[in-house]
Amino acid sequence: MTIEVIVDRDKCTGCGKCYAVCPKAGKIFKKDKNGKYYAYDTKFCFKCYACTGRCPVNAIIVRSKEEEKNENKNKEKIKL
Numbered sequence: 006m007t008i009e010v011i012v013d014r015d016k017c018t019g020c021g022k023c024y025a026v027c028p029k030a031g032k033i034f035k036k037d038k039n040g041k042y043y044a045y046d047t048k049f050c051f052k053c054y055a056c057t058g059r060c061p062v063n064a065i066i067v068r069s070k071e072e073e074k075n076e077n078k079n080k081e082k083i084k085l
């Protein structure tokens with residue numbers, strides 16, 4: 006299962022709360038030159054959702070590729 010950890014860097018304030026709560030933070034998250042966080046390597050993510058629950062601006066989405074496909078299918082159904 007491929008997991009995606011998507012950080013919306015427009016929303017991210019760089020508060021570091023995701024980094025503080027993620028049990029694998031050192032392997033998954035990095036800071037960019039603007040002080041915003043992004044997921045560098047998601048293979049260590051086990052979908053505990055601690056980061057998404059902690060982010061004060063809802064900037065993080067954690068999902069599997071399969072969930073993304075289902076979301077897209079649902080969107081297509083809504084369009085019909």
Ligand code: SF4
Binds near residue numbers: 050
């Ligand atoms: S879901 Fe859990 S393991 Fe994955 S990035 Fe967020 S806090 Fe880390």
Ligand code: SF4
Binds near residue numbers: 023042065
């Ligand atoms: S918790 Fe949210 S706002 Fe804070 S650094 Fe992480 S992604 Fe950015």
